Amino acid sequence: MTAPRAKTAHVNMMTDTIIASMPLDGLRMVVRGMLASQPSFTSTFEERTRNYISDTASRYSNAVIFEQGADNAVQVTPSFEIMRRRIRCMIGCGMCFQAPSLLQNIVDQVAPITLKSEPSDTNQEAVLENIASVDGDIVQTITAVQKTLFVESGVRELSAEETAPLDALLHSLLACRDAWVGKGQTFVLERGLDAIIDLLHPTLPDYHSSTITKCPSSESPHPMAETFQLDSTLRLPRIFTGLWQLSSPAWGFASRPKIMEQFSKYVSSGFTAFDMADHYGDAEIIFGKYRSSSGYSDSMFAATKYCVFHPMTVSSAAVRANVSERCHRLRTDKLDLLQFHWQFYDDPQYLDALRYLQEDERVKSLGLCNFDTEHMQRVVDSGVNIVTNQVQFSLIDSRPTMKMAKFCAQHNIKLLTYGTLCGGLLAEKWIDQDPPDLYSETMTPSQRKYYAMIRSWGTWDLFQELLRTLRSIAQKHCVTVSNVATRWVLDFPCVGAVIVGARMGVSEQSQENLASLGWSLDAEDQGMIEGVLERSRRTEMLESMGDCGGEYR
Numbered sequence: 001m002t003a004p005r006a007k008t009a010h011v012n013m014m015t016d017t018i019i020a021s022m023p024l025d026g027l028r029m030v031v032r033g034m035l036a037s038q039p040s041f042t043s044t045f046e047e048r049t050r051n052y053i054s055d056t057a058s059r060y061s062n063a064v065i066f067e068q069g070a071d072n073a074v075q076v077t078p079s080f081e082i083m084r085r086r087i088r089c090m091i092g093c094g095m096c097f098q099a100p101s102l103l104q105n106i107v108d109q110v111a112p113i114t115l116k117s118e119p120s121d122t123n124q125e126a127v128l129e130n131i132a133s134v135d136g137d138i139v140q141t142i143t144a145v146q147k148t149l150f151v152e153s154g155v156r157e158l159s160a161e162e163t164a165p166l167d168a169l170l171h172s173l174l175a176c177r178d179a180w181v182g183k184g185q186t187f188v189l190e191r192g193l194d195a196i197i198d199l200l201h202p203t204l205p206d207y208h209s210s211t212i213t214k215c216p217s218s219e220s221p222h223p224m225a226e227t228f229q230l231d232s233t234l235r236l237p238r239i240f241t242g243l244w245q246l247s248s249p250a251w252g253f254a255s256r257p258k259i260m261e262q263f264s265k266y267v268s269s270g271f272t273a274f275d276m277a278d279h280y281g282d283a284e285i286i287f288g289k290y291r292s293s294s295g296y297s298d299s300m301f302a303a304t305k306y307c308v309f310h311p312m313t314v315s316s317a318a319v320r321a322n323v324s325e326r327c328h329r330l331r332t333d334k335l336d337l338l339q340f341h342w343q344f345y346d347d348p349q350y351l352d353a354l355r356y357l358q359e360d361e362r363v364k365s366l367g368l369c370n371f372d373t374e375h376m377q378r379v380v381d382s383g384v385n386i387v388t389n390q391v392q393f394s395l396i397d398s399r400p401t402m403k404m405a406k407f408c409a410q411h412n413i414k415l416l417t418y419g420t421l422c423g424g425l426l427a428e429k430w431i432d433q434d435p436p437d438l439y440s441e442t443m444t445p446s447q448r449k450y451y452a453m454i455r456s457w458g459t460w461d462l463f464q465e466l467l468r469t470l471r472s473i474a475q476k477h478c479v480t481v482s483n484v485a486t487r488w489v490l491d492f493p494c495v496g497a498v499i500v501g502a503r504m505g506v507s508e509q510s511q512e513n514l515a516s517l518g519w520s521l522d523a524e525d526q527g528m529i530e531g532v533l534e535r536s537r538r539t540e541m542l543e544s545m546g547d548c549g550g551e552y553r
């Protein structure tokens with residue numbers, strides 16, 4: 001490593017005192033605040049993180065992460081948590097090709113573990129949960145690797161040098177699976193194994209067929225109480241289940257069998273429509289596996305996305321390749337709904353991409369994601385037929401009512417809305433609570449995102465007033481605060497469905513969410529809600545953030 005230049009090594013003594021003394025949560029807030037206000041620091045932050053990881057690597061090269069306890073049971077050592085944190089930092093700072101060797105080290109230590117026969121052993125459960133969280137880190141590493149492959153012409157191949165550590169990890173995973181299956185133990189790193197096979201050997205979908213989880217049996221889907229017309233032929237439930245929450249262990253992590261269980265439960269209850277994206281971790285893969293092995297696959301609906309976040313040269317080949325990848329991951333030859341996100345409005349190639357998508361016979365319906373009204377208009381004017389736009393829409397972010405709703409009505413386009421529950425902040429449990437501690441272990445990325453929205457919308461006190469108002473309306477209708485928040489959005493005719501995010505296998509509210517359907521807010525309810533909203537900064541939000549999707553650009 002090169003020695004730091006004297007100037008960059010120097011930090012004011014007072015500053016050093018703060019760094020040494022500030023509690024960790026405070027330090028996190030300060031770093032986040034600095035990066036938010038000075039995004040240009042991000043590359044330095046990442047570079048320093050890489051330096052730290054490299055400089056301290058030798059301390060952890062032979063870390064023992066499992067040991068035998070007094071009763072001969074396996075337990076995790078403190079090194080396990082350190083390794084996991086280091087891996088997550090590596091994924092975050094661009095060391096995704098270095099992380100696989102640490103993951104491989106963990107997998108190699110998982111392989112010889114022999115579980116006790118009693119499945120209810122709490123210590124053993126804790127060990128299995130820790131191993132399952134490594135599965136999540138493997139999935140996230142693969143997602144980070146995939147992001148590095150975007151080039152202007154589409155997606156590039158992995159180099160031999162990049163493939164080597166991934167291949168080594170794959171072989172360790174296969175050896176670990178064989179060892180566990182050989183001992184009659186349920187292999188718990190299936191999601192990581194699938195994700196890596198999908199990356200390295202996409203043409204061998206059943207390479208690992210012995211690990212394919214059987215679809216849990218489920219009852220035939222109950223029809224949902226409210227549906228909407230997507231196009232002339234298809235009616236869909238008015239609540240979709242969102243799978244962004246599968247994209248990172250930061251929402252909690254569940255094994256594939258647990259997720260499959262929850263899919264079955266949702267589908268039986270009528271939640272047959274799911275929203276996912278090319279960049280939501282292994283959401284497409286795991287949903288594709290579930291649907292293709294279910295007896296009710298024809299009743300299910302997958303809305304996925306093609307998101308262009310990097311500059312690219314649009315060509316028919318690149319667009320078709322993305323559709324092929326979506327089909328492959330979803331194990332289907334037709335996409336029910338493909339929602340297109342384009343980051344750069346000043347580059348009009350999005351119109352070409354949408355035209356290619358419209359021409360692709362594998363795309364049954366075409367939608368947009370985070371487009372503003374002006375650019376939706378351009379898409380419609382270009383002759384492309386779109387049926388949906390996915391945007392943020394909630395009591396806290398009512399921008400869609402200001403311009404987009406009218407446009408949607410004129411062109412028969414339905415909104416699919418996210419953020420409607422503010423990541424779970426629009427719920428009873430937040431009444432009379434202090435503002436969330438953004439870095440507590442229980443805060444999810446959704447809550448971080450929507451807490452920032454609440455601060456743009458108004459104060460935490462006004463939000464509390466809103467929650468109390470919603471509670472009194474909820475009591476009148478014998479439902480919950482979340483139901484009222486969902487209902488408020490569903491009552492706008494431009495809304496096709498609300499997408500409610502689900503931490504599959506981690507938490508579950510499907511039955512509660514059914515209570516959002518089959519009724520409407522009356523004039524008195526609307527008046528009470530409006531009494532709070534009119535004191536918010538909702539109109540200024542349109543100006544400061546721009547129309548829908550503006551917060552991403």
Ligand SMILES: NC(=O)c1ccc[n+]([C@@H]2O[C@H](COP(=O)([O-])OP(=O)(O)OC[C@H]3O[C@@H](n4cnc5c(N)ncnc54)[C@H](OP(=O)(O)O)[C@@H]3O)[C@@H](O)[C@H]2O)c1
Nearest residue numbers: 242243244418419421422423424446482500501507509512
């Ligand atoms: N296109 C985009 O840019 C974009 C952006 C964000 C999201 N999305 C899509 O929209 C989906 C929604 O995600 P989101 O992040 O916006 O989250 P959200 O739907 O606003 O909130 C989801 C959270 O709400 C809580 N919840 C659900 N039902 C509840 C109930 N009945 N009572 C109380 N709490 C309840 C759950 O929290 P607990 O699990 O803690 O209980 C759940 O994790 C995503 O999965 C994704 O598909 C798209």
